[in-house]
Amino acid sequence: MRQVGAATVDLLRELAPQVIGLLTRRYGNWASAEDATQEALIAASTQWGEGGVPEHPKAWLVTVATRRLVDEFRSDGARREREAAVGEFDPEEIASGGESAEDDSLTLLFLCCHPALSTPSQLALTLRAVGGLTTAEIARAFLVPESTMAQRISRAKAQLRALRGEPGPLFSLPPEAERAARLAVVLQVLYLIFNEGYTPGSRPRGTHGDRSAAESGADLTTEAIRLARLVHHALPENGEASGLLALMLLTDARRPASQDADGMLVALADQDRSLWRRDFVAEGTALLTRTLGAATLGPYQLQAAIAAVHDEAPDARSTDWAQILALYGTLERISPGAVVTLNKSVAVAMVHGPRAGLAELATIADDPAMRQTHRFDVVRGHLLELAGDAEGARGCYRRAIAATASTAEQRYLALRAARLGLGAGE
Structure with a gap:
């Protein structure tokens, strides 16, 4: 056949x-x-x-x-x-x-992101109904059995059927008063889908025969960008919808240089920038330029601005870290959180030195969110390495290796530890 x-x-x-x-x-x-x-x-x-x-x-x-x-x-x-x-x-x-295919698709996206559903259900329904992925493809993307994903989708559908008893038609755009809050959920779901796809080693590289993950229509980052375009096209005046699309484009532009021929991760500072997708950089920057004049900036716009500063630098040494630090300061004020501070600590280190970055990082050492991710140890190891503390950096990298399920990240961190003088397993 x-x-x-x-x-x-x-x-x-x-x-x-x-x-x-x-x-x-x-x-x-x-x-x-x-x-x-x-x-x-x-x-x-x-x-x-x-x-x-x-x-x-x-x-x-x-x-x-x-x-x-x-x-x-x-x-x-x-x-x-x-x-x-x-x-x-x-x-x-x-x-x-x-x-009106566009209106129907947007309505369907809002429906899949109904606030009554859990985040995993929102993700699964969005990819199944709006993204067109099969249950098997979604299960592979999130590394769960197909039967588990099928049950999750079935439960979500049942919840939506139960909601038909609410006043007003279910299959329609939410009322104006509710739309802003629901849009925030829609954007969050698309952001999570993009991050799930962009995380190195988060899913199998091939999903359609011999097609690689980057080429496959099932690639989550490609699908997230497509859906973000849909939202932006339907709501062109919404700054955060534009900001999210810009953030995705400016981030995914670096994908061709993010891994070498052997699948080893390449740090941003070491990437061959001639491989970056300049069409994505230009499109993302143009989107951002049109939205940054808004009276109120949102977190997606600010994250996109940070990504743009990285992408516009001709090489790593030319990166305007002072501007990035200022943007993180604004982001931290309007959307505070441990993850923002985690990323900001790197900018602090690049502007004021690694010890200052470590001091910033120490302010979130006891945050519960940091216990759920290996990223804290990755960043701390990097800053300790910059500060000349090889032994401390190796310890951080070893803990991060044990905490991540990504094979690509494990290999990368093991190499970082080995270059500091000892193998990661010792």
Whole structure:
């Protein structure tokens, strides 16, 4: 059986939320629409491989998914009414662009990020319904069994079905008063998806045959950027939506230089900047320039500004660390937290020396959030190394190696420890 190519996989992922949103808006049952669309995607992945992509691929998917809905509707008490509703629907109308695919996709994204759902459920539903990933792909991305992910998605769907008892239609953009708070959840979910994909060694490198993670349509960073573009396009005046997209672009621009040919991580200061994606840098910087004049800056805009300072430096020595430190100071004021202080400590060290950075870092040594991550020991080890304390740095790197599940990071930290005079395992 001939499988579809990478371009067709990407097309299917793009069309999936449009089809789900359209069917949900017309028939009012999101879970059934999502299941029917997934079956249509499976059919397309095999039939299109043999016969090619149809002239109107979205209409094709809607037709197949609608037939699946008809089969389901025949088994319930409202068969005649629902079949009549299906009979009034002409999928060929979709080919003319009469439906608001963008609005449906945005509504679907808001629905998947409903505040009643847990963060893991929001992530899973967003990737399944809006991203078009299969349950197996999502499970691989988060390193959990497929059965576990399937249960998580099923529970989330059940919760959404239960919410249909709330006043107002479920499949609609939230009221204006609620939209700002819900948008914050949407942006957070997209940020988490991006970080999950960007974390080195967080998932298998291959997800579609011989396609690498960077090339795969299932790559979480690629999907997060696509969804962030969707939100930005729908809400172009929202500074934080623009800031998040800019942050993703400016960060992902460095991906081609972040690992060497052997898969070893390359620190930012050591990267070959000629390999960076300058189109992403230019786009991210332009987005940021348009939003930085806003009266109120948000954390995504400030993080994007920090990333831009790094990306605009021709080499590591030219980095404007004083500007980065000032930006971290502002970020810490508007969005305080241990992670912000952790990152700020590096900027303090680069401006005022490693001992000053270590003093800044010490202020969060007892923070509960730092006990849940190996990043504290990584940063402390780096600052101790800069301060000339090789033994202390090795100890930090060894603790970080034991605390991270990323093989790529373990190899990188082991090499750092070895270069200081001892093997990481001693």
